[in-house]
Amino acid sequence: MINGKKIRLRHAERADLPHFVRWLNTPDTRQYLDAIYPFSQIEEEQWFDNLLKNREAYLNFFVIETLETNEIVGTLGLHEVNQRNRWTELGIMIGDSANQNKGYGSDALRTLLRFAFEELNLNRVQLRVNDDNLRGIHVYKRCGFVHEGTLRQNLWKHGRYHDVHIMAVLRSEWK
Numbered sequence: 709m710i711n712g713k714k715i716r717l718r719h720a721e722r723a724d725l726p727h728f729v730r731w732l733n734t735p736d737t738r739q740y741l742d743a744i745y746p747f748s749q750i751e752e753e754q755w756f757d758n759l760l761k762n763r764e765a766y767l768n769f770f771v772i773e774t775l776e777t778n779e780i781v782g783t784l785g786l787h788e789v790n791q792r793n794r795w796t797e798l799g800i801m802i803g804d805s806a807n808q809n810k811g812y813g814s815d816a817l818r819t820l821l822r823f824a825f826e827e828l829n830l831n832r833v834q835l836r837v838n839d840d841n842l843r844g845i846h847v848y849k850r851c852g853f854v855h856e857g858t859l860r861q862n863l864w865k866h867g868r869y870h871d872v873h874i875m876a877v878l879r880s881e882w883k
């Protein structure tokens with residue numbers, strides 16, 4: 709387990725999948741994700757089977773669980789770990805709106821940054837965030853992510869193009 713102050717990061721189990729499906733079909737959550745079609749249990753099971761075939765991908769995908777109640781509240785995954793250049797790109801979701809704005813996302817990000825820099829010896833952690841995700845941008849800045857650039861009209865959603873921002877933390881800044 710990788711413990712933060714309010715949450716721990718642990719690896720995913722098959723029993724977690726129904727939570728993922730529910731969250732990915734929750735409008736308030738999915739509107740900020742790259743999600744077009746509804747998600748189904750069978751599709752999620754296929755995704756999980758594929759994840760298990762790639763050990764590194766599996767190891768770098770975490771479930772966020774509260775320390776106080778052991779409730780599963782979200783996921784945090786490293787999409788890619790670039791070994792030569794020592795960077796990774798992450799994606800995070802706190803799934804139920806009832807669990808958002810409780811500090812779990814910020815704590816999970818800080819915990820992941822510590823793990824990435826101190827244990828994985830990475831030099832850079834980056835992410836992409838849609839221009840309308842004001843909560844996400846606020847949280848990322850608070851955790852030390854710096855806006856580096858904007859992919860203009862990079863995403864078509866709800867009948868219009870959205871800009872997508874690239875944000876990152878370097879190990880030197882994080883220290």
Ligand SMILES: CC(C)(COP(=O)(O)OP(=O)(O)OC[C@H]1O[C@@H](n2cnc3c(N)ncnc32)[C@H](O)[C@@H]1OP(=O)(O)O)[C@@H](O)C(=O)NCCC(=O)NCCS
Pocket residue numbers: 736737738740741800801802803807808809810811812813814815836837838841842843844846847
């Ligand atoms: C974005 C997300 C990871 C943040 O995690 P979280 O646990 O909800 O966030 P926290 O509780 O740590 O912090 C929330 C902060 O955002 C602020 N906030 C909430 N809504 C806001 C808004 N519309 N605009 C600006 N700030 C906002 C809160 O006031 C709080 O800041 P404060 O502590 O300074 O008052 C989570 O909400 C989430 O997963 N959302 C849905 C999916 C998503 O957006 N994923 C990320 C895709 S890039």
